[in-house]
Amino acid sequence: MLNIVLFGPPGAGKGTQSEKLIKKYNLNHISTGDLFRKHLSEGTELGKKAQKFMDDGFLVPDEVVIGMVDEKINSEENSSGFIFDGFPRTVKQAEALDKLLNSKGTPISGMIALEVPFEELKKRLLERGKISGRADDQSEEKINNRIKVYLDETLPVAEYYKKQNKFSGVNGVGSIDEIFDKICTEIDSFK
Incomplete structure (x- = not known):
């Protein structure tokens, strides 16, 4: 099984590349943002736990996040592997993910980190903000803060x-295709 952590700062191209990787390698996509939205909208037990922390202004604890990831992995019994997008965000989450995957006999194959200079990230995010309307991509101050959180x-x-x-x-x-080819070369070396 191929399990990839796709990594990089905001605006590095993770979303664009993960779509292409999912198709090429027949991977299941795991985004904690998507999992949160699913559990919250369905009112699941994990969703209710997450909602309580968010309502109180706290980050959702790693145990709840890992519970959502575990449930997603279990729901994809015949999977060729997973691409983790935007997760893990902390070393503690990486340790918990390793423990979970090792218990299933399918460890992380590797991390691919998209490396982009910060001035390029800012340019990309501001451009994306114009197109997408995302508020967090329209303010240079917010972009700088997101990059600082990523670094720290x-x-x-x-x-x-x-x-x-x-x-x-x-x-x-x-180009998107040039970057994709580089990523595929790295992934193929994991096998």
Whole structure:
């Protein structure tokens, strides 16, 4: 089974590339944002737990997030593997994900990190904000804050996977197809 963590700062191209990777490698997409929306809209037990924390202004605890991920993995019995998009965001989440996947006998194959200079990220996000209408992509101040959160809280996850020799950095600047080809070369080396 192929399990990939697609990693990078906001605006690096994770969403664009994950769509192509899902098709090529027949992977199931796991986005915690999508899982939250699903559980909240369906009013599941995990959704209710998450909602309570969010209503109180807290981050949803890792145990609840991992519970949602576990349920998604279990629902895809005949899967060729998974692409984790926007997760794990912290080393603690990476450790919990490893524990979960190892218990199923299907560890993370590798992390692909899209590496993009910050000025390029800002340019991409501001452009995306014009097209998508996303408020968090229209303000340079908000973009700078999102990049700072990524550097402070999320970037250490890359170090976690480097220590396991499961990290591959890919230059995320170029055409979509050029970047995709580089990612595929890295993924094919995992097999």
